[in-house]
Amino acid sequence: MPSVVDSHVHLGTCRVFGRDLKDEDVLGSMDLHDVGLSIVQPYPGAPDATAVHDSIAALRERSGGRVVGLASFNPHRDEAEYFAEIERCVTRLGFVGVKLHTIGHALDPTSRDATTVFTTARDLGVPVMVHTGPGLPFSDPALLLGPARTFSDMTIVLAHAGHGIVTGNALAVADVCENIVLETSWCRPGDIGVMVERLGADRVMFGTDSPNNVATEFAKYGSLDLDEKTRAAVLGGTARRVFRID
Secondary structure, eight states: OOOEEEEEEEEEEETTTTEEEOHHHHHHHHHHHTEEEEEEEEOTTOTTHHHHHHHHHHHHHHTTSSEEEOBOOOOSSOHHHHHHHHHIIIIISOOOOEEEOTTTTTOOTTSHHHHHHHHHHHHHTOOEEEEOSSSTTTTOGGGGHHHHHHTTTSOEEEEGGGTTTSHHHHHHHHHHOTTEEEEOTTOOHHHHHHHHHHHOGGGEEOOOSSGGGHHHHHHHHHTSOOOHHHHHIIIIIHHHHHTTOO
16 A cells, blocks of 8 residues: 555644644654655644644655655734745745644635635645534635535535534535545544545645554454555545645
8 A cells, every 4th residue: 555644733832722742752653653745734833834844855865765745834913924825835945835723813714815815825735634524613614615615626624524513514514515625633533524525635744733643543443344545545645635745
């Protein structure tokens, strides 16, 4: 089977969730669980997201390419400033996507500032990952129905696919918007099975959110009766395609 891609990993300090993850936490977990590639982003509460972006780029070099970056920058600022940092991440640092963090950035996904995230990502040719689950009402996947239709020419990844809290809404939106892909960290195993059955393996991707959650997320997929082609897609192939990772 091709190497596993963890599509949702954080690095650095977070003042919102009280977390602090070091390079060694990320790489050590990858080694322990045989993860081939991690897509790494700053926490939304990073004191200096720009510095974390630089740290992710450095970790990519240090790890021999086992890490790629996903930009996460608070959009409640001047649009030109926001675009400049995301453009730097994508064009200079080789990042593969942008995060819209509904709870960590207090961001309604239908708002003007959220639209800046979507338009910036579309202009730069990368997908947007959106936090869903805890943090209602902004984190309700149902709110992505409008943006997914407005930006139908780009891929939107629903991080946590509703987190088991509003996973039904994540599935409902994905049912009617083919540009939505579900990342499954913190979801129930049975719900993941339903996602794969209803949407297909090419619209479901493995993610963990935290190094101490990797074993649990693997166990969920291990409990499902998936054929090898499907398993290879959800554990890596879908993420490689969506984020255009060679």
